[in-house]
Amino acid sequence: MSKVRVLVIDDANFIRDLVKKALRDHLPGVQIEEAINGRKAQQLLNRQPVELILCDWEMPEMSGLELLTWCRGQDSLKTTPFIMVTSRGDKENVVQAIQAGVSDFIGKPFSNEQLITKVKKALHRSGVLQNLEPRTPPKMLSSGSFANDSLSALTAGKTESAAPPSAAPTQARESVAPPIPKKTAAGYGQGQLRLADSSTACVIKALSLKEALLVVKRTESLPQVLASAVLDLEQGDNAEVARLNGYLHAVAAFEPKPDSEWLQLTLRFVDSDAQKLDYLSRMIARGSPQKHFIPGA
Incomplete structure (x- = not known):
């Protein structure tokens, strides 16, 4: 089974931990790389390709939009799915990203369900989703919400809480x-x-x-x-x-x-x-x- 590599880029450790844990819980076998800003991501992408990029917009040194523009100028990254993770929902910002070649958006704050749905959609379009093993979704709590992945990410899965994940602001x-x-x-x-x-x-x-x-x-x-x-x-x-x-x-x-x-x-x-x-x-x-x-x- 070939590897599916996903690059997670965000200057906030907390957000990166949430994304990484959600990916590992729902998509077993995924290989995750991470970077704290666009500049670090650029260095990593120069060394090895990835199958999907999940990137924050607002970051020091190099923003998500700047990284997206750079990626679309590279032959090896022109068609790589690039999902912008952002709290910016203004029409002007959306148009900018679309013009630069963004594949999709995830609004902050987001739920695990929304994140995984977007990721699966992007990997399906690029033809690599079948390389990952299917897995039963995490157990639902009595309230109908998923177990709190934020707490699990911070405690290495040793603690459980009934706190629900967050969802996209556009909804x-x-x-x-x-x-x-x-x-x-x-x-x-x-x-x-x-x-x-x-x-x-x-x-x-x-x-x-x-x-x-x-x-x-x-x-x-x-x-x-x-x-x-x-x-x-x-x-x-x-x-x-x-x-x-x-x-x-x-x-x-x-x-x-x-x-x-x-x-x-x-x-x-x-x-x-x-x-x-x-x-x-x-x-x-x-x-x-x-x-x-x-x-x-």
Whole structure:
């Protein structure tokens, strides 16, 4: 049986771990390579070909779009399936990637099911899917969700949790912005938090370079610890959006009662992009997310 090599490129270790574990769980026999940015991926691709590339868009040194453009200029990579994994869903960005020769998109945050569906589709089109052994999907939990692959990735599969994976933001249900609880009036403003199957307005109560403390309106579906998420912050006259990738580190009731109407979430950031870190620094210094955003960061 010939090898099927997949290259996973993302500057966030957490995201790479999620993708690698999902691939190994659902596609036994796949050989996985990884790189922290486009430049490192370029070096690896110069040494050996792969059957599929899964690449983040926003990375230091060389972005996913730059790597895609370079790949399509190489004879050995012109037809290699290239799936862009990104929190960018703007029409302009999509058009750019299509013009550069992208094969498909996966939106952050994503579920294992969405990831594997896209990967199988790409490998089927290139005629190498049959080289992988079929495998029964992971056991479903009583709630109907998959076991939390985020936790398994972090604990080498030694711990199980009922937390569901996250899903693509393009499929998210938009929610009406909730009123701001009085206790958070002195926070950093409002944003939009994209989770598994929903998108909800949130209040930024506290902020650091590593994490954000958010307050959201409670819904029927509770957010789960270790689910990946994207925090969207809109600022400026041109309504530029800063997209901060992360995962839920903690979920708690905002009020000291079991039926609390509000939830307090701790979102740990996984981005290492210098522009985003600079943007966060300026937000923290000013106490407001309304200025100093660098478009495209």
